[in-house]
Amino acid sequence: MTGFVLVPEIHTGGWIWQDVAERLGAAGAGAYPVTLTGLGERRESAGPGTDLETHIEDVLRIVDRAEEAELVVVGHGGGVAAAVGAAARRPRRVVRVVCIDAPPARHGEPALALLADQALRESLSGRGGPGPDDWRVRPPEAGEWHRLGSVDGVPADVLALLHERAAPQPRATLTQPLLLPDGDGFGGLPTTGVLCTANGPGIEMVEAMVRLGDPRLKGLVDQQVTLFELGTGHWPMLSCPAELAQVLMRSAAGEGHRLSDAVTSEQPAHLKPFLMDVPERRRERTGRVDLYLPDDGTGAEGPRPAVVFVHGGPVPAEARPAPRDWPAFTGYGRYVAGSGAVGATVEHRLHSLGDYARAADDVAEAVALVRDDPRVDGDRVALWFFSAGGLLAADWLAAPPPWLRCLAATYPALAPLPNWGLADTRFNPARTIAEARRPSPPIVLTRVGQDWPQLASTVDEFLIAAGECGADVEIIDVPHAHHAFETIDHTSEAREAVERAVRSVLGRLRE
Numbered sequence: 001m002t003g004f005v006l007v008p009e010i011h012t013g014g015w016i017w018q019d020v021a022e023r024l025g026a027a028g029a030g031a032y033p034v035t036l037t038g039l040g041e042r043r044e045s046a047g048p049g050t051d052l053e054t055h056i057e058d059v060l061r062i063v064d065r066a067e068e069a070e071l072v073v074v075g076h077g078g079g080v081a082a083a084v085g086a087a088a089r090r091p092r093r094v095v096r097v098v099c100i101d102a103p104p105a106r107h108g109e110p111a112l113a114l115l116a117d118q119a120l121r122e123s124l125s126g127r128g129g130p131g132p133d134d135w136r137v138r139p140p141e142a143g144e145w146h147r148l149g150s151v152d153g154v155p156a157d158v159l160a161l162l163h164e165r166a167a168p169q170p171r172a173t174l175t176q177p178l179l180l181p182d183g184d185g186f187g188g189l190p191t192t193g194v195l196c197t198a199n200g201p202g203i204e205m206v207e208a209m210v211r212l213g214d215p216r217l218k219g220l221v222d223q224q225v226t227l228f229e230l231g232t233g234h235w236p237m238l239s240c241p242a243e244l245a246q247v248l249m250r251s252a253a254g255e256g257h258r259l260s261d262a263v264t265s266e267q268p269a270h271l272k273p274f275l276m277d278v279p280e281r282r283r284e285r286t287g288r289v290d291l292y293l294p295d296d297g298t299g300a301e302g303p304r305p306a307v308v309f310v311h312g313g314p315v316p317a318e319a320r321p322a323p324r325d326w327p328a329f330t331g332y333g334r335y336v337a338g339s340g341a342v343g344a345t346v347e348h349r350l351h352s353l354g355d356y357a358r359a360a361d362d363v364a365e366a367v368a369l370v371r372d373d374p375r376v377d378g379d380r381v382a383l384w385f386f387s388a389g390g391l392l393a394a395d396w397l398a399a400p401p402p403w404l405r406c407l408a409a410t411y412p413a414l415a416p417l418p419n420w421g422l423a424d425t426r427f428n429p430a431r432t433i434a435e436a437r438r439p440s441p442p443i444v445l446t447r448v449g450q451d452w453p454q455l456a457s458t459v460d461e462f463l464i465a466a467g468e469c470g471a472d473v474e475i476i477d478v479p480h481a482h483h484a485f486e487t488i489d490h491t492s493e494a495r496e497a498v499e500r501a502v503r504s505v506l507g508r509l510r511e
Helices: 014-026 040-045 052-065 077-088 118-124 156-165 203-211 215-220 241-252 327-338 353-372 387-398 429-435 453-468 492-510
Strands: 003-007 030-033 071-076 094-100 191-196 225-230 282-286 289-293 304-310 342-346 376-386 404-410 443-450 473-482
Touching: 003 014, 003 052, 003 077, 014 030, 014 040, 014 241, 052 071, 052 077, 071 077, 071 241, 077 094, 094 241, 118 353, 191 241, 203 215, 203 225, 215 225, 225 241, 282 327, 289 327, 289 353, 304 327, 304 353, 304 492, 327 342, 327 492, 342 353, 353 376, 353 387, 376 387, 376 492, 387 404, 387 429, 387 453, 404 492, 429 453, 443 453, 443 492, 453 473, 473 492
Parallel strands: 003 030, 003 071, 071 094, 094 191, 191 225, 304 342, 304 376, 376 404, 404 443, 443 473
Antiparallel strands: 282 289, 289 342
């Protein structure tokens, strides 16, 4: 049978694998939980020189001692870096690497890149935080473990035990870059990713990100790479050990979902035609903003109201065409201009989850540019957010200016997913609307019935908060439509939803 070498998340020890190891053993497999230097019962074994290489050596000692001829090395969260590093050095023994709720560690990147906690990543990247003499990183405080990922499904007593047994993490294990023998990618070994969908994206969302051309995900489109989903939080070995053990056994057998070559060879959904045949309109490009002007683009009939469209993301910086040239956004811009208002599309720089602050600045700058245009009535402006760009609505809900007559959102994220590491930042519209200093402007929300469950749950969270504070929210439901439906679902239901949403937004601007 295959043996499993089990590498834990940061701050923890081999003990978290106990239930999984027992189930693997009952199935006839070998199970080898690893406690890394400085952690768990070995918390006194570390020093300032303990780094990622130390942890890789820890894993290699277990690999070399295991009885089975074939091994699967399993890494969880930040422990994926040590797991991949060790597996890549024993390609004849290790037949597969399993990455639980973290992407495969890549050559040249530190384990820090695998963590959701944005604040920790920034502090350890040299932007504030611990000084050079502080060689350990404290574990989360009680009640703060969500910084590493959702604790959904973990019993309260087990979560208390997790905190009680947590140990400081040697800093260099997080900051030292991973060096792989091939110097590229993530080791070239067969790999399985286990996506915990109560914490972050599922397979369908990953496929969409691959279609956007993110170079960091290119390696997933390989017949040696498989994916599984578990409907739980970041700690499946504590919340659903039986299901995780079964997934590990199936992974060893080469089972799982494969992202076929069609993901990259077919025309991506976001580049397919807009669901309506919208006539061309005059377009002007200034910096990050494209203006779509009504037939009388001179302003002879007086300034017009404007709708500013804000795309989602993250979108790789290398993506071509860029979002403002995608058919959906050119379609919306033309449609609004054809209805007598100015349509504006913004190309903001949300290239990674750490870019929300920069993207927010880009949007604010673009809105100012639109309002200053003499052909625009700066006192009648609407902002329209899409997908994960919905988090950028938080600033405008926190202190809505009087000229913001309407805020629209289509298949949006209205609260950050747990593994985005943004829970304690300002980019949380569901929380912001409840805490806002002034009432929100009218909101037009287009909700699709076939949306990704992870995003749909954030919409539900937002609507509960909006209802409690009495916000004016118009919901446009499109039961059979999918995420990014404007270029996927060319149906009468979808067209009517776009028409109704535009009509409602423009109606608010003209009141």
